[in-house]
Amino acid sequence: MTMSYEQAVAALIEAGRRLDARGWAPATSGNYSARLDDGSVALTVSGRHKGRLTGDGIMRVDLDGRPLTAGKPSAETDLHLALYRLFPEAGAVLHGHSPQAVGLSRATEADGITLAGHEMLKAYPGHTTHAAEVRLPIVDNSQDMAVIEAAIRPALLVPGAIPAYLIRSHGLYAWGKDVDEAERVLEATEWMIAAELAEASFRRAWTR
Amino acid sequence: MTMSYEQAVAALIEAGRRLDARGWAPATSGNYSARLDDGSVALTVSGRHKGRLTGDGIMRVDLDGRPLTAGKPSAETDLHLALYRLFPEAGAVLHGHSPQAVGLSRATEADGITLAGHEMLKAYPGHTTHAAEVRLPIVDNSQDMAVIEAAIRPALLVPGAIPAYLIRSHGLYAWGKDVDEAERVLEATEWMIAAELAEASFRRAWTR
Amino acid sequence: MTMSYEQAVAALIEAGRRLDARGWAPATSGNYSARLDDGSVALTVSGRHKGRLTGDGIMRVDLDGRPLTAGKPSAETDLHLALYRLFPEAGAVLHGHSPQAVGLSRATEADGITLAGHEMLKAYPGHTTHAAEVRLPIVDNSQDMAVIEAAIRPALLVPGAIPAYLIRSHGLYAWGKDVDEAERVLEATEWMIAAELAEASFRRAWTR
Amino acid sequence: MTMSYEQAVAALIEAGRRLDARGWAPATSGNYSARLDDGSVALTVSGRHKGRLTGDGIMRVDLDGRPLTAGKPSAETDLHLALYRLFPEAGAVLHGHSPQAVGLSRATEADGITLAGHEMLKAYPGHTTHAAEVRLPIVDNSQDMAVIEAAIRPALLVPGAIPAYLIRSHGLYAWGKDVDEAERVLEATEWMIAAELAEASFRRAWTR
Numbered sequence: 001m002t003m004s005y006e007q008a009v010a011a012l013i014e015a016g017r018r019l020d021a022r023g024w025a026p027a028t029s030g031n032y033s034a035r036l037d038d039g040s041v042a043l044t045v046s047g048r049h050k051g052r053l054t055g056d057g058i059m060r061v062d063l064d065g066r067p068l069t070a071g072k073p074s075a076e077t078d079l080h081l082a083l084y085r086l087f088p089e090a091g092a093v094l095h096g097h098s099p100q101a102v103g104l105s106r107a108t109e110a111d112g113i114t115l116a117g118h119e120m121l122k123a124y125p126g127h128t129t130h131a132a133e134v135r136l137p138i139v140d141n142s143q144d145m146a147v148i149e150a151a152i153r154p155a156l157l158v159p160g161a162i163p164a165y166l167i168r169s170h171g172l173y174a175w176g177k178d179v180d181e182a183e184r185v186l187e188a189t190e191w192m193i194a195a196e197l198a199e200a201s202f203r204r205a206w207t208r
Numbered sequence: 209m210t211m212s213y214e215q216a217v218a219a220l221i222e223a224g225r226r227l228d229a230r231g232w233a234p235a236t237s238g239n240y241s242a243r244l245d246d247g248s249v250a251l252t253v254s255g256r257h258k259g260r261l262t263g264d265g266i267m268r269v270d271l272d273g274r275p276l277t278a279g280k281p282s283a284e285t286d287l288h289l290a291l292y293r294l295f296p297e298a299g300a301v302l303h304g305h306s307p308q309a310v311g312l313s314r315a316t317e318a319d320g321i322t323l324a325g326h327e328m329l330k331a332y333p334g335h336t337t338h339a340a341e342v343r344l345p346i347v348d349n350s351q352d353m354a355v356i357e358a359a360i361r362p363a364l365l366v367p368g369a370i371p372a373y374l375i376r377s378h379g380l381y382a383w384g385k386d387v388d389e390a391e392r393v394l395e396a397t398e399w400m401i402a403a404e405l406a407e408a409s410f411r412r413a414w415t416r
Numbered sequence: 417m418t419m420s421y422e423q424a425v426a427a428l429i430e431a432g433r434r435l436d437a438r439g440w441a442p443a444t445s446g447n448y449s450a451r452l453d454d455g456s457v458a459l460t461v462s463g464r465h466k467g468r469l470t471g472d473g474i475m476r477v478d479l480d481g482r483p484l485t486a487g488k489p490s491a492e493t494d495l496h497l498a499l500y501r502l503f504p505e506a507g508a509v510l511h512g513h514s515p516q517a518v519g520l521s522r523a524t525e526a527d528g529i530t531l532a533g534h535e536m537l538k539a540y541p542g543h544t545t546h547a548a549e550v551r552l553p554i555v556d557n558s559q560d561m562a563v564i565e566a567a568i569r570p571a572l573l574v575p576g577a578i579p580a581y582l583i584r585s586h587g588l589y590a591w592g593k594d595v596d597e598a599e600r601v602l603e604a605t606e607w608m609i610a611a612e613l614a615e616a617s618f619r620r621a622w623t624r
Numbered sequence: 625m626t627m628s629y630e631q632a633v634a635a636l637i638e639a640g641r642r643l644d645a646r647g648w649a650p651a652t653s654g655n656y657s658a659r660l661d662d663g664s665v666a667l668t669v670s671g672r673h674k675g676r677l678t679g680d681g682i683m684r685v686d687l688d689g690r691p692l693t694a695g696k697p698s699a700e701t702d703l704h705l706a707l708y709r710l711f712p713e714a715g716a717v718l719h720g721h722s723p724q725a726v727g728l729s730r731a732t733e734a735d736g737i738t739l740a741g742h743e744m745l746k747a748y749p750g751h752t753t754h755a756a757e758v759r760l761p762i763v764d765n766s767q768d769m770a771v772i773e774a775a776i777r778p779a780l781l782v783p784g785a786i787p788a789y790l791i792r793s794h795g796l797y798a799w800g801k802d803v804d805e806a807e808r809v810l811e812a813t814e815w816m817i818a819a820e821l822a823e824a825s826f827r828r829a830w831t832r
Binding site (some may be wrong): 023026027028029049099100102103104106141143167170197 | 646741742743744747752753754755804808809811812814815818819820821822823824825826827828829830
């Protein structure tokens, strides 16, 4: 499911435009990547607004993070590459920032939240019923990517783990076999967090 | 009020674009259909993002669900077809997913909620005054469409029933004589749920 | 500040598109009008979606509501015309529906709410400071326009009255010398209601 | 990082369109400026909707506020010019109005709020870690710009001060070396306020 550099550039530009339209790409936050035919990775460069990316906002690195084209890769490149190394089937990684997901991560000190009973769980690859519960892992933030990566890795390898995790006070990582699937996982996870918030608001109102 | 396949394709693509812009079509959720001139049904295929449908994202089935063109029909095809069989005047069915409606459905174990006193009630066909109340039925979710269909059917046949119902933890079904009317019912129902949530928030704030 | 029929049609179509994009024109709700050069009024016809109006969605009536062109005028035509008769300087009337404004109107039985201290008050014509308070009148809904009109009229004639009022469980009326000014009044009023809701949410959170 | 008048006009029109799309430019609120090559300032004129600016909605003034082209400068011109005089590196100033930021400012009588632990803090120039806290100053509103300017100035000169402040019941000022950086600061600040509101909502729900 890998793609050419040209396909990756077009797909990541479009994904950025859509994430920004949903309010998930403020300032220059976020970074997006896709695995290419030759095993290298196309990745957003640092410091660009993801809602209005152009071709020069995307560069190529190898799986060890060495630049193959000009540009300064995103500070979080290592988190993308760790996912590609860990999951050979991963073809794209998207990292977005919604106020809801980050607000949720700050409201708890737990290492994750449970999402249960949602039909939307079926958006996760391999999930075929709402009658299930999954764990969205939450890992503490760090400016050292190796620290985040080591802390989150065990949760990603648990059987039945979903292809997403949340960095506390920071944002959501989601991945999939291609950009469409990664965006599907991201949208579904954000949507369930918004639905949980609406549920809580109705519960509070009805139990006054 | 039926339409040609070409008209249905155009109308369903546009409806998907609008529902997605309102945040009601995350991931690949949702499925939309329209009854055609020849008695068959145009229906979204499984697994496409409804905000960016193209013509090949829509197929034809007969009223028993047998494919008349290539493609895998949506898993919820049977719920659409049950509505067309039950209501000869139904020309289109839309199924959307807002965080508000799903949050509401999860905050209660009741088999419905009452919407009362809204001017917006007049968006439902045959309703001519705000001085009324209607029941929006809520049915438990299932991966067996026949179970959902059997459970919801009585509520749909109650005199004065509105052309909409909510599947718990899942989403809203709405229908009408054509795509425009189905979308009107969907928008009005979602809007009233949002207004009820805003009302609850103001009430809580004012009674602190 | 009156305009030609062609100018009015273009301005009302654009206003509808913008109000719908903000979520204030669900289903076929809303009706918009503008006073024309010849003293007649251009007005949206009944039953169209205001987010995608076309020229045939707008008709002309005289100040007594007699159709001057083909079409069924909006059910609320009389409320528009009453404003034009009452306020000779009024050149346009917009009627929108936000969940926030309607939620607010349902959370209170009062005949209005006070908006105080907002810089946004300066959006109302003739208001030059935030250090003021205004009354947004709320009138009970009715299917008899004459009942609404008689009930709200005294509040509109109070010295310092703002060019807006809210019909309970229904929506907001706003007017101005032209479509731009009416839209300015509508946006400012909706924005202040949203700000009051956000204020209440922060207060609740901080006083837990 | 200064720019030509033509570049400034294009950049300010685009910024207005984007701020309005996010709901931060209701009615005719907001004013935007950019420092030009020749030391003068391009600035939005008074009374225009910032979501649909055209070239004639922008004029030039010198650093003392004297008009260099036709037009009535925004009432808040002096706040823009004070920032350019205080911070030689400032190349653009944006002033937006979100319901969230204004709601927050009305919910407290404090002279600021603390933003702590957000990855988004790195959107502020010179900030390189989330493990920090910054103060967003809040100043009382006034119709006398000199009063606001004198009251806020000390907070702006505190070491580590962020390039943003909030006027109570009014809106947010943000600045940067160019329009992109000013918009980045504005988006990041608004986003963190929205995240704090979501956090508070989840906390309330979970501690019922």
